Amino acid sequence: MNKLLINIRYFIAPLLIVASMVGVLIGGFWSWLGVILLGVGILQDTTMRVQSRGAGFDENGETNGLPALQNGVMYAMLGVFVLLQIALAWRIFQYMNGVPLSEGYSHTMFGFLPYQNGISGLDLIGATISTGIFAGIGIIYGHELSHTKGFSFVISRLMMGLSGSAHFCYAHVYNHHLELAHEDDPATAPRGRDIYSHLLLSYLGQSKFLFNMEKQRLARRNKPFLTWENRWIRGYAMSIPTLMLFWWAGAWVGIGCLAIVWLISNFELEALNYMEHYGLIREKSQPIDYRHSWDNATVFTSWFFIEIGRQADHHDRGETHFWELDEVGAPNTGWGYFTLFAVALIPPLWHEYMKGQLASWDEQYASDGEREIARRLNQQAGYA
DSSP: OHHHHHHHGGGHHHHHHHHHHHHHHHOGGGGGHHHHHHHHHHHHHHHOOOBOOOSOBOTTSOBSOOHHHHHHHHHHHHHHHHHHHHHHHHHHHHHHTTOOOOSSSOEEETTTEEEOSSOOHHHHHHHHHHHHHHHTTHHHHHHHHHTSOTHHHHHHHHHHHTTTOTTHHHHIIIIIHHHTTSTTOTTSOOTTOOHHHHHHHHHHHHHHHHHHHHHHHHHHTTOOSSSTTOHHHHHHHTTHHHHHHHHHHHHHHHHHHHHHHHHHHHHHHHHHHHHHHTTOOOOTTSOOOGGGSOBOOBHHHHHHTTTTTOHHHHHHSTTSOGGGOOOOOOOBOSSOHHHHHHHHTSHHHHHHHHHHHHHHHHHHTOOHHHHHHHHHHHHHHTOO
16 A cells, blocks of 8 residues: 555646646636646645655565556556647637537536537637646656657657657657767756757757767668658657647647647756756766756655656666656755746746856866866856
């Protein structure tokens, strides 16, 4: 029973994703449920700064995680994210075909779920933003499964493909995990960069990495670049069914709604990259150490993001499951991801806060070579 209780605390995100989808299906005011839940998450994370210990191990030294349960949930989330997009596409179809608004929630779906038939333009905006917010949460599962092989890795690629980001799975493992905290890693934000610039620079940089990796790999095998064996091309092809669904639902309006969903979900992906390693420095020839990640282990962040905040241990043991990650004494920003995300949305506030955090990092954690690089980058960023 104790192990079960430890494992079900990681069900917060799946339950809220389903809740957001149900909100889109019910319609009306409930279309905005995903937006409301994001606000609640920020308040929850800000007021609960208690540090979590992770899943841990039992008295026999065995993990408290239940692999079959956790993997089953992650695999199932692929279907949930597909249904989430179908729910939004259905609402777009109703809007485009002028389905009149019913009086209140007078219709019933699946024999028990009351919903409002038809949708207003305002509520369609809410449904689109809500879908984007919780489609973006798929990155935590896509990220976890990207460190696996075979069937699980395919699930990861398909999951990220729903947001037009299937390139992430290769770039994350073969670029980010090897070049962390160095300028050769597009996912590591240098000092002075704002979160909005990071979205474009990191997304394109990671895509470019896989593009070049496939170009070189295929050339070694005497294969043309334009081939189905090209994993860069195949990754973006995984997004075609989603594009077709939203085109069918509402032509250019449908594509516009999908663009908003993809923009929000990829913004969340790059926001995590941004917060996990912002401003940290590593010399090219030196090994990756715990100090090259910002850890976040507040209760709500740990449980919602399935321990993704234990970045230092994760980068040391990349193929270790999230329920086995541990506290390793890495630098910690002191706030959870929801809170830091809200701060990062206001760049002057973010830079003022992180300037102090990085000054402490330079003094307490940086090597002599890293301090030398830090002095130059601080001048460029205005942190000196």
